[in-house]
Amino acid sequence: MSFIRDGWFWETNEQWPGFGVGLGVEKVLYQEKSKYQDILVFKSTTFGNVLVLDGCIQCSDRDEFCYQEMIVHLPLCCHSDPRQVLVVGGGDGGVVREILKHPSVERVVLCEIDEMVVEVSKKFLPNMAKCLSDPRVQIHIGDGIKFTEEHKAEFDIIITDAPDPIGAAIDLYKEGYYKSLRAALKPNGIICSQAENLWIDLHVATALFQQCQRLFPRAGYAFAGMPTYASGQIGFVLATTNPDIDFADPCKKLTEEQIKAMDLRFYNTDVHKAAFVLPQYAKEAMMKQGAESSAVNGNT
């Protein structure tokens, strides 16, 4: 279990046994139990403010841009005209901030189950939450699975910024949810979901990818470095009903001027392409059918 001691927050988790991440703590800023989870915010010594849900680091001021830029610009740069976007989870607002950098976007619906995450982020993570009051943004407090089931053929892009598959969040990794996602997409729509990583969660990553392969004509898996996430990286699964999309070759190629105007610090078009190149062991695991049932801890 994660804990604070001697000026350090140490994250450990049954999902990735035997591996921990530590961040120096300057000051605990907030600690409450919401209806859904334990919420902790602390000011770290070198990574800015840090949001922790149920003992798991969600984001830090210093490295959040890697995650938010990748989970957003990977799908949006593969869509020729994204207008209607749904975000499931993502109450901190970082994903919404990145989506609004695409001028074609007319509406972003943020469906977050825990209102307290939104409120806490507005207060303690203002650089992430700063676009939540934009007129194009609609905040819906509620269950993402129910919301997607009730909205058919409505979105060009659906981003699932979900926590790890523990407790209630596990349903966001299941086939039923992915079928709802597919049905909630407009023609040529794209989904992109947080998809754990190629180290301590290789079985989850491969299972998600193969599930998307079964349900969509096109699927892809990309990843990026992310220091404060266990094992230092995070992956993304993408899928679309449009068989002509090649996720590793985005139709929108950004110029240096666009990168500057969009204030991108991690993403560029070369980074996009490289993110789909998997280490040999991971490439083999993704191609191996039935990988989802294998346990990989200590065995990559």
Add this chain to the structure above:
Amino acid sequence: MSFIRDGWFWETNEQWPGFGVGLGVEKVLYQEKSKYQDILVFKSTTFGNVLVLDGCIQCSDRDEFCYQEMIVHLPLCCHSDPRQVLVVGGGDGGVVREILKHPSVERVVLCEIDEMVVEVSKKFLPNMAKCLSDPRVQIHIGDGIKFTEEHKAEFDIIITDAPDPIGAAIDLYKEGYYKSLRAALKPNGIICSQAENLWIDLHVATALFQQCQRLFPRAGYAFAGMPTYASGQIGFVLATTNPDIDFADPCKKLTEEQIKAMDLRFYNTDVHKAAFVLPQYAKEAMMKQGAESSAVNGNT
């Protein structure tokens, strides 16, 4: 300072303040002070045996292949006929194991300052050290800087598998050493050095890259994920006296059959190319002259 408590080894370090890595400990296997450093080997709960020098994790059975494969095959696949190879540091033997997978290699000199690292690795990290007794391998116990100064125009490849730039190892990051490396290379030779990472050591990474740019006609910076290293990634600086070499486009492109025969689990030719694609902020930092004097902690 790093410590073991409640069944966990927690690595913290003044070089990357405010960031820590934890590994579950099953059993401490070895703990001694050599002439040069504190040596600790423990059996971890999920990452196999782990070697720690002066409190810093050097390698684990589970993820060492990422590092060893990249620091070796990046330079060797860019050289048309590597025969004579020097390794400075690398007493665990993992780098030597990978070098010997290239059939053109006639001789590998391992120059390690601390004999105890070699002995401990043979005993507790047999999968890394297993090639140290190969007849093509010459082990020289001594100072790598002195060794390179005394050997001119002798090596096709020189790999510096150095610890972090703390204490005595700091000289392995300086211009004097890199001038010796250049002089120790045969025509068209290539160097590849461990070069910290793009997060908590961005200033060291950029300084090393720019130093190589000044001293060689060609230089490159690549990186790869590595869970047990602080921030989850590790970088490599490459340089050569041959201006026709494009590090991001290796002359040796491996087939799937070669990958299998060489027992590669991380490296393949696509991974090679992608490793040189840097996140936007890191690309900008590398291009910015004089970056070596800037402090970046908390400021990427």
